[in-house]
Amino acid sequence: MTELLRLAVVGHTNTGKTSLLRTLGRDTGFGTVSPRPSTTRHVEGVRLLADGEAVVELFDTPGMEDAIGLLEHIDSLVVPGERLDGPDRIARFLASPEALTRFEQEAKVLRQLLASDAGLVVIDVRDPVLAKYRDELAILAACARPLLPVLNFVNAPSTHEHEWRDALARLGLHAVISFDTVAPALDGEQQLLEKLATLLDRFRPSLQHLIEARREEAVTRHQAASRLIATLLIDVAACRRIVPQGAEATLKHEVEALREQIRQREQACVRELLGLYRFRPDDVAPSGLPLMDGRWEDDLFSIEALRGMGIRLSKGMVAGAITGVGIDLVAGGLTLGAAALAGAVVGGLWQVIGRYGHDALAKLRGFRSLTVDDAILRLLALRQQWLLNALEHRGHAAIHPIELDNPDIKRWRSGSLPPLLGKARSHPEWSTLNPTHSPSEALDQAIAALIDQLPSGQTPRS
Amino acid sequence: MKRPALTPFQSRWLAEVIRQHEEAHGPLDDQALLAELLAGPPDAEQRILLRAERLGEREGWRDALLAWRAQARNLLFLLALFALFSGFAAALGVMGAGQRLESGISLNVIWVLGALLGMPLLTLMLWLASLFAHDGADTLLGRFWWWLNERLAGKASRHARIGAGLSSLLVHHGLLRWLTASVTHLLWTLALASALAGVLLMLAIQRHIFVWETTILPTEAFITLIGALGWLPGLLGFATPDADMIRTSGNGLAQTESARLAWSSWLAGCLIVYGLAPRLLAWLVSHGLWSYRHRGLRLDLSLPGHALQRTRLIPDSRRLGVVDQAPSTWHAPHIQPHPPLHGQAHLLTGMELEPDLRRLPALPPSVSTWPVIESREDRRQLLQAVSERPPARLLLALDARLTPDRGTLAYVADLAMHAETMAIWLMAAERSDPDRLQAWRDALIELGMPTERMMDDASMALRWLGMPHD
Numbered sequence: 067m068t069e070l071l072r073l074a075v076v077g078h079t080n081t082g083k084t085s086l087l088r089t090l091g092r093d094t095g096f097g098t099v100s101p102r103p104s105t106t107r108h109v110e111g112v113r114l115l116a117d118g119e120a121v122v123e124l125f126d127t128p129g130m131e132d133a134i135g136l137l138e139h140i141d142s143l144v145v146p147g148e149r150l151d152g153p154d155r156i157a158r159f160l161a162s163p164e165a166l167t168r169f170e171q172e173a174k175v176l177r178q179l180l181a182s183d184a185g186l187v188v189i190d191v192r193d194p195v196l197a198k199y200r201d202e203l204a205i206l207a208a209c210a211r212p213l214l215p216v217l218n219f220v221n222a223p224s225t226h227e228h229e230w231r232d233a234l235a236r237l238g239l240h241a242v243i244s245f246d247t248v249a250p251a252l253d254g255e256q257q258l259l260e261k262l263a264t265l266l267d268r269f270r271p272s273l274q275h276l277i278e279a280r281r282e283e284a285v286t287r288h289q290a291a292s293r294l295i296a297t298l299l300i301d302v303a304a305c306r307r308i309v310p311q312g313a314e315a316t317l318k319h320e321v322e323a324l325r326e327q328i329r330q331r332e333q334a335c336v337r338e339l340l341g342l343y344r345f346r347p348d349d350v351a352p353s354g355l356p357l358m359d360g361r362w363e364d365d366l367f368s369i370e371a372l373r374g375m376g377i378r379l380s381k382g383m384v385a386g387a388i389t390g391v392g393i394d395l396v397a398g399g400l401t402l403g404a405a406a407l408a409g410a411v412v413g414g415l416w417q418v419i420g421r422y423g424h425d426a427l428a429k430l431r432g433f434r435s436l437t438v439d440d441a442i443l444r445l446l447a448l449r450q451q452w453l454l455n456a457l458e459h460r461g462h463a464a465i466h467p468i469e470l471d472n473p474d475i476k477r478w479r480s481g482s483l484p485p486l487l488g489k490a491r492s493h494p495e496w497s498t499l500n501p502t503h504s505p506s507e508a509l510d511q512a513i514a515a516l517i518d519q520l521p522s523g524q525t526p527r528s
Numbered sequence: 529m530k531r532p533a534l535t536p537f538q539s540r541w542l543a544e545v546i547r548q549h550e551e552a553h554g555p556l557d558d559q560a561l562l563a564e565l566l567a568g569p570p571d572a573e574q575r576i577l578l579r580a581e582r583l584g585e586r587e588g589w590r591d592a593l594l595a596w597r598a599q600a601r602n603l604l605f606l607l608a609l610f611a612l613f614s615g616f617a618a619a620l621g622v623m624g625a626g627q628r629l630e631s632g633i634s635l636n637v638i639w640v641l642g643a644l645l646g647m648p649l650l651t652l653m654l655w656l657a658s659l660f661a662h663d664g665a666d667t668l669l670g671r672f673w674w675w676l677n678e679r680l681a682g683k684a685s686r687h688a689r690i691g692a693g694l695s696s697l698l699v700h701h702g703l704l705r706w707l708t709a710s711v712t713h714l715l716w717t718l719a720l721a722s723a724l725a726g727v728l729l730m731l732a733i734q735r736h737i738f739v740w741e742t743t744i745l746p747t748e749a750f751i752t753l754i755g756a757l758g759w760l761p762g763l764l765g766f767a768t769p770d771a772d773m774i775r776t777s778g779n780g781l782a783q784t785e786s787a788r789l790a791w792s793s794w795l796a797g798c799l800i801v802y803g804l805a806p807r808l809l810a811w812l813v814s815h816g817l818w819s820y821r822h823r824g825l826r827l828d829l830s831l832p833g834h835a836l837q838r839t840r841l842i843p844d845s846r847r848l849g850v851v852d853q854a855p856s857t858w859h860a861p862h863i864q865p866h867p868p869l870h871g872q873a874h875l876l877t878g879m880e881l882e883p884d885l886r887r888l889p890a891l892p893p894s895v896s897t898w899p900v901i902e903s904r905e906d907r908r909q910l911l912q913a914v915s916e917r918p919p920a921r922l923l924l925a926l927d928a929r930l931t932p933d934r935g936t937l938a939y940v941a942d943l944a945m946h947a948e949t950m951a952i953w954l955m956a957a958e959r960s961d962p963d964r965l966q967a968w969r970d971a972l973i974e975l976g977m978p979t980e981r982m983m984d985d986a987s988m989a990l991r992w993l994g995m996p997h998d
């Protein structure tokens with residue numbers, strides 16, 4: 067039987083308390099987040115569920131705004147010569163009329179903290195450790211509830227993290243966690259929950275349950291995302307059009323039609339990735355992802371897109387890559403220079419026979435096959451992996467571009483493509499973009515194998 | 529009308545159909561169902577299945593699925609009838625194909641065995657070999673049944689989607705091979721059983737003379753072959769003709785009663801042991817595997833569509849709403865009007881400034897400064913000093929990178945009461961977040977500070993401070 071842990075999220079105004087609740091609750095619509103201070107003036111709760119079971123309740127409180135005034139007021143409530151400990155002083159304040167007038171906002175915070183098992187103190191480490199913040203912490207500490215300071219905005223260019231840790235230690239708060247509420251590290255949430263578990267031993271089972279549930283969910287989600295990307299790559303690699311040789315205009319038209327189909331296929335993948343990570347189209351803009359209305363800004367078949375992902379091309383290749391479509395002659399049932407693709411051609415020819423009827427066989431020698439270039443496959447693979455990475459960091463990766471030396475990424479940029487994609491080229495029935503598509507165990511195995519070639523993402527910690 | 533409940537497998541099949549449909553055409557609207565879905569036990573698969581069932585009912589997929597299944601059954605029934613018929617017909621054909629002699633119909637035993645067992649054995653071998661192939665096993669008859677189903681369903685119809693859902697579900701779980709194998713072996717079993725029945729019937733009502741012929745092989749080879757073939761059936765009690773009987777058959781001489789019986793028993797034994805039994809065994813194995821594994825099939829929740837539904841149906845959090853209302857009245861500080869103070873001094877001070885902001889430019893001699901204030905004591909000392917000797921002009925420098933809060937603003941309002949005129953210098957404005965700078969401006973306006981006395985430019989602020997007071 068796990069016990070429900072109640073946590074009050076407290077701190078100065080405008081430090082990101084509501085953002086913390088949104089991030090921990092995975093609920094981007096919770097409360098109101100605004101760069102303006104004093105946005106939250108009420109206490110609002112969210113219940114964190116592990117496999118549907120409530121394990122933690124978080125309460126978003128208004129910011130502490132007048133700690134210096136409040137501490138002065140509390141001091142004035144103590145009769146000289148009287149000895150009162152923290153909770154007694156707080157109780158006396160809450161009973162005073164000012165708790166309903168001038169300090170009503172602060173009273174709400176303290177009441178909620180007293181009603182909770184512990185408090186998360188959100189601190190904006192971009193701010194210096196001012197006297198008012200020290201007074202604030204002193205008041206919070208007087209509530210005699212375990213406090214876990216959460217250092218927010220630790221990734222900002224200049225912070226006072228060291229001073230803050232020092233100041234917190236002076237107050238006896240040695241357990242501190244760095245957690246960027248808007249763009250947390252991949253395992254940031256887990257670290258936060260683990261820190262809480264060490265602080266609140268009684269609630270360790272609940273927190274452990276939550277950690278497990280979240281980890282399992284992250285793994286499943288990453289698997290699903292990898293499957294989306296692998297399916298996209300197979301779909302595009304196996305995609306093949308057989309076009310009768312004839313007017314250049316027809317060929318151009320077919321090439322453009324194929325390109326458009328590939329664009330839409332990528333778009334479908336992006337949409338599903340966003341959906342999987344519960345990014346709504348209006349979340350994308352502030353997150354810094356290079357997406358407009360859920361679409362990539364750079365066209366798939368553009369030099370900018372290739373360069374943007376660091377795919378280097380010689381001058382001669384640029385023109386070809388921008389077409390993005392390889393054109394092969396089909397002669398006597400075999401693609402020139404690619405006899406190994408016999409299976410593909412046969413598959414493709416079936417389409418042609420279906421489309422052009424009995425004359426098709428007679429025209430065998432005059433067909434061209436269109437396939438998508440390797441460079442475009444690389445680009446598709448890199449863009450989608452980059453997006454996935456960004457989504458897993460909630461847009462954080464958009465600020466820090468994907469590491470160029472990550473071996474998983476490097477091989478997609480310049481190494482040889484997985485042989486599976488070459489194999490896919492000779493299996494037109496693997497691609498949902500081809501009319502001959504049919505599911506088969508071979509396709510299923512190919513997708514599974516390709517998933518293994520993609521970065522495995524979050525490594526579960528033991 | 530109460531509809532029959534779906535079996536666990538059928539509901540997973542339906543979920544796969546819905547998943548594929550949503551993948552291709554975007555999500556179905558399930559807002560009305562969410563409350564019901566979230567009320568059940570928090571099991572991701574169960575919720576996805578319930579959602580699929582409700583949507584399937586609404587969109588007609590459920591009925592289509594049951595219709596597809598009924599059609600597949602009917603087709604299988606027809607194919608089974610066909611198999612029975614063709615097995616029987618083949619037997620009659622083979623048994624009647626011999627030369628009609630006076631003493632009966634001559635039957636070439638090798639030819640009979642080859643005709644009745646050749647195809648089934650060959651295809652069985654191929655199937656066994658394909659079990660070890662990388663791409664999975666293939667079975668002609670099962671595929672044919674599957675293909676017929678697809679044909680009957682039509683290309684773009686709802687039925688086709690049901691079939692596609694089943695096939696992708698089965699392929700993903702490696703079950704399609706066992707389903708088609710089970711159908712294939714069932715049909716062969718039926719065909720071979722009816723062929724055996726046909727053979728026995730013909731043996732019962734016609735007189736057959738068993739012969740064998742050769743041009744180049746020695747008699748001994750036949751004796752060995754017949755004996756070897758009869759060994760396994762012999763273990764089950766079937767008779768095998770002895771060497772004399774075999775020799776007699778080879779010479780086309782009249783057969784004794786016992787020889788005919790031995791030959792008949794040998795033939796039936798061979799058909800059962802080399803034809804019917806292996807197929808029956810293969811059918812039992814593949815049907816057993818199919819029915820055991822398809823009942824235990826669970827959805828793969830890492831498939832994109834299911835993963836998406838899982839995040840919706842097993843929420844990470846639930847909002848509790850507002851548990852403590854916002855204060856009904858907001859105690860915003862405000863600068864109060866004050867009587868003339870007749871101050872003389874021009875005073876510059878700062879509040880809550882970081883060291884990098886504490887270096888001030890050279891000031892005109894008429895301007896005095898007060899150390900930067902931060903703590904309660906600092907605040908009190910400054911307030912006391914200005915209330916004793918109110919300045920004519922007071923310039924308070926603030927760090928625009930910080931967040932304005934009620935406490936600071938209240939103190940600014942208190943200070944303003946003790947200065948003839950007071951202005952605010954928002955330092956580091958250029959390094960501040962534009963939102964925060966705007967928050968300061970808004971807060972100061974709300975406080976009652978005129979906009980012309982909020983400056984973020986150092987020279988402008990100091991010029992204001994240095995100007996004589998009028």
